[in-house]
Amino acid sequence: MQSRSTPSTRAGGRPRSTEADTAILEATRQALVDLGWTKLTLGDVATRAGVAKTTLYRRWAGKSELVVDAVAELFDELELPDSGSLATDIEGVVLQFAALLGRPETKTALMAVVAESTTDEPLRERIRASIVDRQKRLVLAGRARAQDRGELPAEPDTAAAARTADLIFDVIAGAVVHRALVSAEPVDAEWAEQFTSLVLGGLSAVSGRGPTAVPSAPDTAP
Amino acid sequence: MQSRSTPSTRAGGRPRSTEADTAILEATRQALVDLGWTKLTLGDVATRAGVAKTTLYRRWAGKSELVVDAVAELFDELELPDSGSLATDIEGVVLQFAALLGRPETKTALMAVVAESTTDEPLRERIRASIVDRQKRLVLAGRARAQDRGELPAEPDTAAAARTADLIFDVIAGAVVHRALVSAEPVDAEWAEQFTSLVLGGLSAVSGRGPTAVPSAPDTAP
Amino acid sequence: MQSRSTPSTRAGGRPRSTEADTAILEATRQALVDLGWTKLTLGDVATRAGVAKTTLYRRWAGKSELVVDAVAELFDELELPDSGSLATDIEGVVLQFAALLGRPETKTALMAVVAESTTDEPLRERIRASIVDRQKRLVLAGRARAQDRGELPAEPDTAAAARTADLIFDVIAGAVVHRALVSAEPVDAEWAEQFTSLVLGGLSAVSGRGPTAVPSAPDTAP
Amino acid sequence: MQSRSTPSTRAGGRPRSTEADTAILEATRQALVDLGWTKLTLGDVATRAGVAKTTLYRRWAGKSELVVDAVAELFDELELPDSGSLATDIEGVVLQFAALLGRPETKTALMAVVAESTTDEPLRERIRASIVDRQKRLVLAGRARAQDRGELPAEPDTAAAARTADLIFDVIAGAVVHRALVSAEPVDAEWAEQFTSLVLGGLSAVSGRGPTAVPSAPDTAP
DNA sequence: ATCTAAACGAGACGGTACGTCCGGTCTTTTC
DNA sequence: GAAAAGACCGGACGTACCGTCTCGTTTAGAT
Numbered sequence: 001m002q003s004r005s006t007p008s009t010r011a012g013g014r015p016r017s018t019e020a021d022t023a024i025l026e027a028t029r030q031a032l033v034d035l036g037w038t039k040l041t042l043g044d045v046a047t048r049a050g051v052a053k054t055t056l057y058r059r060w061a062g063k064s065e066l067v068v069d070a071v072a073e074l075f076d077e078l079e080l081p082d083s084g085s086l087a088t089d090i091e092g093v094v095l096q097f098a099a100l101l102g103r104p105e106t107k108t109a110l111m112a113v114v115a116e117s118t119t120d121e122p123l124r125e126r127i128r129a130s131i132v133d134r135q136k137r138l139v140l141a142g143r144a145r146a147q148d149r150g151e152l153p154a155e156p157d158t159a160a161a162a163r164t165a166d167l168i169f170d171v172i173a174g175a176v177v178h179r180a181l182v183s184a185e186p187v188d189a190e191w192a193e194q195f196t197s198l199v200l201g202g203l204s205a206v207s208g209r210g211p212t213a214v215p216s217a218p219d220t221a222p
Numbered sequence: 223m224q225s226r227s228t229p230s231t232r233a234g235g236r237p238r239s240t241e242a243d244t245a246i247l248e249a250t251r252q253a254l255v256d257l258g259w260t261k262l263t264l265g266d267v268a269t270r271a272g273v274a275k276t277t278l279y280r281r282w283a284g285k286s287e288l289v290v291d292a293v294a295e296l297f298d299e300l301e302l303p304d305s306g307s308l309a310t311d312i313e314g315v316v317l318q319f320a321a322l323l324g325r326p327e328t329k330t331a332l333m334a335v336v337a338e339s340t341t342d343e344p345l346r347e348r349i350r351a352s353i354v355d356r357q358k359r360l361v362l363a364g365r366a367r368a369q370d371r372g373e374l375p376a377e378p379d380t381a382a383a384a385r386t387a388d389l390i391f392d393v394i395a396g397a398v399v400h401r402a403l404v405s406a407e408p409v410d411a412e413w414a415e416q417f418t419s420l421v422l423g424g425l426s427a428v429s430g431r432g433p434t435a436v437p438s439a440p441d442t443a444p
Numbered sequence: 445m446q447s448r449s450t451p452s453t454r455a456g457g458r459p460r461s462t463e464a465d466t467a468i469l470e471a472t473r474q475a476l477v478d479l480g481w482t483k484l485t486l487g488d489v490a491t492r493a494g495v496a497k498t499t500l501y502r503r504w505a506g507k508s509e510l511v512v513d514a515v516a517e518l519f520d521e522l523e524l525p526d527s528g529s530l531a532t533d534i535e536g537v538v539l540q541f542a543a544l545l546g547r548p549e550t551k552t553a554l555m556a557v558v559a560e561s562t563t564d565e566p567l568r569e570r571i572r573a574s575i576v577d578r579q580k581r582l583v584l585a586g587r588a589r590a591q592d593r594g595e596l597p598a599e600p601d602t603a604a605a606a607r608t609a610d611l612i613f614d615v616i617a618g619a620v621v622h623r624a625l626v627s628a629e630p631v632d633a634e635w636a637e638q639f640t641s642l643v644l645g646g647l648s649a650v651s652g653r654g655p656t657a658v659p660s661a662p663d664t665a666p
Numbered sequence: 667m668q669s670r671s672t673p674s675t676r677a678g679g680r681p682r683s684t685e686a687d688t689a690i691l692e693a694t695r696q697a698l699v700d701l702g703w704t705k706l707t708l709g710d711v712a713t714r715a716g717v718a719k720t721t722l723y724r725r726w727a728g729k730s731e732l733v734v735d736a737v738a739e740l741f742d743e744l745e746l747p748d749s750g751s752l753a754t755d756i757e758g759v760v761l762q763f764a765a766l767l768g769r770p771e772t773k774t775a776l777m778a779v780v781a782e783s784t785t786d787e788p789l790r791e792r793i794r795a796s797i798v799d800r801q802k803r804l805v806l807a808g809r810a811r812a813q814d815r816g817e818l819p820a821e822p823d824t825a826a827a828a829r830t831a832d833l834i835f836d837v838i839a840g841a842v843v844h845r846a847l848v849s850a851e852p853v854d855a856e857w858a859e860q861f862t863s864l865v866l867g868g869l870s871a872v873s874g875r876g877p878t879a880v881p882s883a884p885d886t887a888p
Numbered sequence: 889a890t891c892t893a894a895a896c897g898a899g900a901c902g903g904t905a906c907g908t909c910c911g912g913t914c915t916t917t918t919c
Numbered sequence: 920g921a922a923a924a925g926a927c928c929g930g931a932c933g934t935a936c937c938g939t940c941t942c943g944t945t946t947a948g949a950t
Contacts, residue, residue: 020895719933
């Protein structure tokens with residue numbers, strides 16, 4: 001999950017406890033729930049995990065890195081539902097993501113680490129690798145499936161395809177986050193439906209960029 | 223700017239210095255530029271402003287409230303450009319907002335205070351009143367102007383109109399913020415154009431909610 | 445009592461309130477009782493006295509000066525009892541002084557201002573004038589009365605007389621203060637009698653400085 | 667020096683630095699010399715000692731406790747000179763004590779902590795154990811030596827003996843302190859001689875409690 | 889079965905910022 | 920022009936965490 005991937009200098013000595021890792025990440029999430037990002041302290045996490053502070057610092061560089069790893073695990077739960085149509089697939093993902101953002105540990109941590117990352121480039125990379133990419137694959141998978149179904153045309157220009165995927169991703173993730181955390185309004189089925197309708201309508205305008213018309217939302221067709 | 227609007231208990235005593243307010247807010251913005259949200263301390267702001275720490279605490283409850291007020295002033299710069307069409311109006315606003323998010327003080331502060339607000343209801347209200355509403359009025363003004371131009375139909379159902387405005391606002395603000403701060407990719411003219419195209423395309427699908435077609439983007443009409 | 449003795453610049457304007465003086469000194473004593481020297485603050489005294497802090501600073505230079513004046517008034521209560529013999533006169537004064545030192549305001553304030561005075565010469569003078577001299581006159585009066593009674597011989601050498609008076613004063617005041625505040629043992633009638641016996645015995649040895657014998661303690665001699 | 671005498675709970679963890687103790691106490695004495703009791707701050711002491719403020723608070727409860735320990739070490743210097751007679755022994759101790767009181771750190775600190783102790787019982791105990799008892803043993807040792815020499819009779823009644831010792835101690839310590847700090851007059855050889863004469867004269871009156879005469883000052887008798 | 893080197897718990901360490909309190913000063917309106 | 924009110928600057932308070940360091944104690948793998 002985190003930094004020590006290569007057992008580089010495989011020397012003698014006691015190996016690190018994997019149970020400690022698990023306990024620390026779980027303790028971190030619980031501390032986020034109980035205290036929120038700001039009042040969470042590494043000393044408290046160590047105590048909750050039944051671990052010395054040094055053990056914690058041996059593995060993570062600081063609070064931000066630890067929290068990124070702790071919440072990243074939650075993003076593994078996200079998956080693309082195969083609901084039969086692109087529209088309901090999007091609605092499903094939107095609601096899943098909203099449910100994740102509704103959890104207190106995610107809510108308080110996500111914006112905080114993003115804020116940190118604006119002045120910490122390595123942290124931004126870690127967030128991208130651990131969190132953002134986990135979300136973006138859903139967009140890519142959704143498009144592939146829609147293309148399989150024939151709901152979307154195949155993309156001949158791979159550069160343009162990547163650009164469009166990025167756009168769609170920022171629109172979906174951005175809108176849900178903004179609705180949930182900034183506007184602080186509920187992301188319910190009704191909103192998800194209206195939003196999906198907008199995205200699909202816009203998608204044809206964008207990807208089309210010409211006469212490539214697509215039946216955006218099946219329920220709007222009489 | 224902040225709390226003491228009503229001269230409620232106009233009693234004796236030395237009045238508060240308005241110059242101090244100005245100096246503190248300016249010092250706060252400069253400290254955000256120099257240090258970022260995390261390393262900014264109220265003691266340092268006080269020193270920069272040539273003011274005692276107590277003066278600062280007499281006016282603001284904490285770091286978050288102060289920073290909200292400091293960056294809120296920057297959002298006054300946003301305005302709706304009258305560029306002749308809804309599409310270019312949106313592109314203009316998007317680029318303006320992106321430019322604002324590109325400034326270091328805004329970049330580091332905005333997500334941070336939003337993160338704080340997830341566990342601080344009064345702070346969320348302050349953000350809504352000071353920042354979010356300042357942005358949302360641009361959406362409302364843009365729609366009104368587009369309706370004047372005939373680009374958009376009048377809305378008979380006011381509740382639905384409000385719902386659509388909120389949706390559009392979350393989509394625009396959310397996408398720009400996500401692109402700029404989470405994906406950390408540039409919000410340039412090209413992206414703005416593509417994004418606007420998506421929004422306008424989706425707008426017809428949403429507000430239409432039926433056969434009410436609108437010449438959203440001139441190039442999509444055959 | 446304090447600084448403004450001469451109405452020097454009798455100019456126009458509102459005259460100072462004498463009631464304020466009284467209220468401030470009384471409030472100071474009460475604050476000493478409630479809070480002790482260290483926790484006593486001038487702001488609190490002002491509030492108790494129903495007076496603005498500026499009024500307080502217009503009259504006294506600081507906490508020490510104010511407290512000296514406040515407790516000095518208590519020393520006016522000390523007086524030399526005419527009990528018929530030097531021994532009982534001394535015992536009476538000792539017990540009076542001990543009773544004064546037993547009051548919480550005096551107990552906490554006296555050593556504190558003396559401590560301050562070790563690094564503040566004007567304060568030492570104020571203490572001497574307001575407090576010490578009020579005590580020393582009892583010694584002088586007691587000796588004069590004893591000489592009138594014939595218990596002590598007249599002093600031909602005035603310089604030596606002054607020196608002896610100073611010595612006796614330091615011994616009496618010092619011993620009582622030390623017993624009461626440092627050793628924190630009760631200064632009761634038994635102790636006062638034993639101590640007086642020591643002083644009178646020593647007095648003959650000192651003032652005598654030769655064969656000049658004096659009936660040190662008349663009741664102990666058969 | 668202070669609380670942790672017993673290695674009670676010998677647990678893990680980094681042991682406390684004994685060098686820090688030494689440095690802090692020395693820095694405290696120097697700060698007393700430079701600043702006096704009132705202006706001494708624990709932050710300044712920490713800086714002088716090259717130590718963090720937390721280290722200081724981990725060991726001492728507050729300014730008073732620290733200063734008591736710092737000045738207590740100085741009282742170890744006091745010792746009973748064996749000068750051949752009780753009178754010169756007393757004079758020697760008086761002058762030693764006066765010299766100690768003349769040092770700026772002692773002068774400013776002693777009365778201050780006594781003042782504090784009037785509203786702080788644990789502090790009073792600390793003063794008694796660290797300072798007062800260090801002085802009182804001189805009185806006891808002086809009496810024992812005088813009894814060995816035959817200058818004073820043996821005491822059959824131990825309770826009365828203790829009472830007398832306490833009295834003598836309060837008289838000597840009290841008189842010297844009062845002369846030096848309150849009257850602010852020099853405690854020189856002349857004063858010491860006169861004072862000693864008084865004490866010895868009084869001693870015979872007290873301990874004698876009858877005709878038990880003692881050659882008060884052997885050098886005055888040819 | 890021993891050796892060994894790193895991980896571990898505990899907790900003290902030097903720092904930094906916190907938010908509060910107080911000391912004295914000043915500015916304003918009221919008397 | 921004094922008085923009440925209260926804002927002002929400055930500075931110390933005692934606390935909380937930070938991230939580092941020194942201890943003595945496991946503990947698995949290499950010998």
